[in-house]
Amino acid sequence: MASILAVDDSASMRQMVSFTLKGAGYQVVEACDGVEALNIAKQNKFDLVLSDVNMPNMNGIELVKELRQLADYKFTPVLMLTTESAGDMKMQGKQAGATGWIVKPFNPDQLLSTIKRVLG
């Protein structure tokens, strides 16, 4: 089953995402900011990265940029978890190399259906 790296500084969001994805049979590894995520990503290969945008230390945009520099993550889908208010965040994310985004708030079903779009 596909492995997913879930990055969010909010523990409740991370738990929700992780719980939902695990429930659907995915393997999930959690990271609480971009720096941690990048380190984890370098050690393992993931089929998908789900990342929040606003995080301390390294935000989601920087994370995507860094990931795209890595040979293993050149084409890996990276989805940003963002809010509708952050219109230009979507743009920034895209320019950094993000595959797409999931608009917060989302429910578990939306999350799963969006993820299905980019996996497999």
Added chain:
Amino acid sequence: MSVDLSQFHQVFFEESFEGLDVMESQLLDLQPGDVDSETVNTIFRAAHSIKGGAGTFGFMQISDFTHVVETLLDEIRAGQREMEQLYVDLFLLSVDCLRSMLGSLQDGSEPDMTKAAELKIQFQAILDGEQEAETSAAEVECSETESIGWHICFKPDVDILRTGNEPFRMFRELVDIVGASYVEVVPSFDTLPEFTSLNPEECYLQWDIYVRKAVEQQAISPVFEWVEDECDITYTPLTAVVTAKADNNPKQDMEAATAESTADSVMVPELPEDDAGAELTTSTATPPIPAASTTQASSDKAVSSAAPSASKNTTAKSAKSGNKSGEGSSIRVSIDKVDSLINMVGELVITQSMLGQLGQDFDMSKLARLQEGLSQLEQNTRELQESVMKIRMMPISFAFSRFPRLVRDLGGQLGKKVNLIMLGENTELDKTVMEKIGDPLVHLVRNSMDHGLETTAKRLAAGKSEQGTITLNAFHQGGNIVIEIKDDGAGLNEEKILEKAIQNGLVAEGQPLSSEEIHNLIFLPGFSTADTVSDISGRGVGMDVVRRNINELNGTIDVTSKPGEGSTFTIRLPLTLAILDGQLVQVGDETYIFPLVSIVESIQLEKKSLNNITGSQQVMQLRDEYIPIVRLDEVFNLDRPASESDEEMLVVVESDNEKIGLVVDDLLGQQQVVIKSLEQNYRRVDGISGATILGDGTVALIIDISSIGRHTSSITAAQKTTEQAA
């Protein structure tokens, strides 16, 4: 699949409260005009997380409200606005409002939305112009059209793959939405380069996609939502004219496709060629709804939903019940602490089994191993004890954290400029003690601000700086935690206190009182020296209640004051649950324990270096300072053979930054002792902070160094006065 989201609520609440604390403290640090972008970012992130979480977990009241807060923050962050004092105030009010809303939700009751609605209107007023423009712009994009189907011309940029977007997946998604039999995907190879110049990481193909089903554009456009900026995409409703074109185009392209038969072509399986034709012939063209009217409708909707939802929620406010979230019901412990605990318990188990094995067939040859095992057990136990204690201990910053806000707000209310200094925030204190000390501290700080600090005009007249200073200081001293609340105000007005006390019949007229005694009068019931009873203090809870609360914790409160320089309130709280590192000493037949932290050094007492000053008080010259000598046997009236030998030891201890030398017979050893309260089991004894039970079952008393120190200085002072009198 359905997931019960309520299981994440508790984490969400805790996290949100933390986020609010962060917002508050950062806002207080903020100097309008000189705004650090990282600070704004941190505030924004906190608001953002709360909003995101609230939306996800279904607390729409919270997320709606946080949205406006976040929007303004975002504009400030993006540099579209300057941070103004007005905004800071508004944000702080929002933090309060969110805190109470979250509190109600956590208790399972409906939050009171009146305040939120009021604030929201204010935010909306600030945001006004551009906000509306944005919404309407956004709505225009979503103008919908109905048709019998769509011709989508999809020309991705060559580097579309670089963002991890794969056209194949989009087509598959499209098929999932409308069904495989209604989708036809036709690739075009016009831009495909020569094989030699082909970069496998780029996408050269373009596609015409035919969706032959009456779906709304909105239903299928999300498929390409992520790549809108990385491709040319046009949606043309399938009409009679277009179908004609569609009839031709695919064929050409299909031919091309078969001719070139490239392995790279991305196609959705089960191309519905037959179906497509049938659909087309039967369907009729539906003209798209005029875009203008749609826009009108949707922006109307936007406006009505943006209107404050004040009225409907106000009714729920009285539902708030008295069941405050259970005090101290849970404690957040970092996973590191728990891990180390588990680790230690593991080691303990290993040691236990090792010892158990040893005990099954023990003979004297194994004595060394037994000793080794026992010392290991001791170490394990000690570590375990420390970790368990650590779990209950929290830095006092938890209690201090509310003060910057309090001082700021109160300063504004009183028209006083106040600088708050907090020291020793990392001093650890038992959680239960911390919870109980919060209110007395608040009262004392309010008191210092209201009564202690003078008005700006008075300060300037007295030649002081315009800004008053309040210092909160916490530190460990012996077995106590000491919290000082110091102001640089006018100091206590002794005359006024005395006058009031006489007026209230607390002291008789003409009764001689020392300054200290007069100062301590303020802790008596029914006492307020403020000229006018104000909102802030001087009513309700008095200093007597503060003292009672502190006494309930087995603590003490003292006040010292100097006219014109300010007052200092000193709270001493015992760490009743604490484990103390103690030095066991022998005095006569008794064993006492000195807190190890207060010991500076221990030396052999040399009779010849002792000097008698002012009667019986002895001092000893230790290097270049003189320290007062206290004989514990005298303090505690011990019967002790007057051995005039030179075998006595002097333990030099420090308290209140003053050194004293305590004379003991012998130093016995160091060990950790569990402090048992003497007050609870017996009564308070001056000079003793508690008791403990030693390994052999006897009780040893723990010396309260600071009270012994005070004892000495009072003796010295008393002697001085008697001498002066003489």
